[in-house]
Amino acid sequence: MxxxxxxxxxxxxxxxxxxxDYVFAAGAEPGEYLDRRVVIWNLFYRLMAVAFVVGTVVSGxxxxxxxRFRESHPKAKPTPYEKEGVW
Amino acid sequence: MGGHSNxxxxxxxxxxxxxxxxxxxEAWNVERxxxxxxxxxxxxxxxxxxxxxxxxxxxxTKEIGELHVEKGKAYKxxxxxxxxxxxxxxxxxxxxxxxxxGRVNTVWFxxxxxxxxxxxxxxxxGLIHYNMRGTLYVEExxx
Numbered sequence: 161m162x163x164x165x166x167x168x169x170x171x172x173x174x175x176x177x178x179x180x181d182y183v184f185a186a187g188a189e190p191g192e193y194l195d196r197r198v199v200i201w202n203l204f205y206r207l208m209a210v211a212f213v214v215g216t217v218v219s220g221x222x223x224x225x226x227x228r229f230r231e232s233h234p235k236a237k238p239t240p241y242e243k244e245g246v247w
Numbered sequence: 248m249g250g251h252s253n254x255x256x257x258x259x260x261x262x263x264x265x266x267x268x269x270x271x272x273e274a275w276n277v278e279r280x281x282x283x284x285x286x287x288x289x290x291x292x293x294x295x296x297x298x299x300x301x302x303x304x305x306x307x308t309k310e311i312g313e314l315h316v317e318k319g320k321a322y323k324x325x326x327x328x329x330x331x332x333x334x335x336x337x338x339x340x341x342x343x344x345x346x347x348x349g350r351v352n353t354v355w356f357x358x359x360x361x362x363x364x365x366x367x368x369x370x371x372x373g374l375i376h377y378n379m380r381g382t383l384y385v386e387e388x389x390x
Contacts, residue, residue, distance in 0.1 A: 192280075196340060199280055207270060210269075214266065
């Protein structure tokens, strides 16, 4: 069963990616005038904003976990091993 | 998997996949816009060689080390090289494309303001690579 799912996944990827490429690819029709500087730097700043937000959330979560689950936290519950010495 | 719920992990995986798809789609869309040459763009043949740039306009005019273009008009560069790999760069207009012997790479831009800008080689191409420079002159439209 798993191999059939895998096979269909591979086939789907083989079909979906070229189909999406075909649909969205730049055709032969003329493009519009645009300022490369604006478009490219705009993309850069948007992606940098995303990267910094993700970095803040991930590192913030890790810092909070270290703070909240430390042994000395008032609400810390000992694990069974720490409490009774059993795994 | 007994004993605890793992839905936060699945939410995390979902968010990561969604972000990656979004980033990929944004970049793809910008690439599509930037690569789409407008109608009527003038073709300029650009040749890089140790250690200067040569430009040839559609009317046959040739320039060495400097390039004169008009404001508000689109230009499509057809870039190649004679000897080793170079890279054609107009930093102020975010134009950057490799110049490879035996191959023609294209990139287009439309200057928006009158002025002078640096043209430079961005691929180390030998002893005087550092001085493989030119100047882009953006002028008022003639007609």
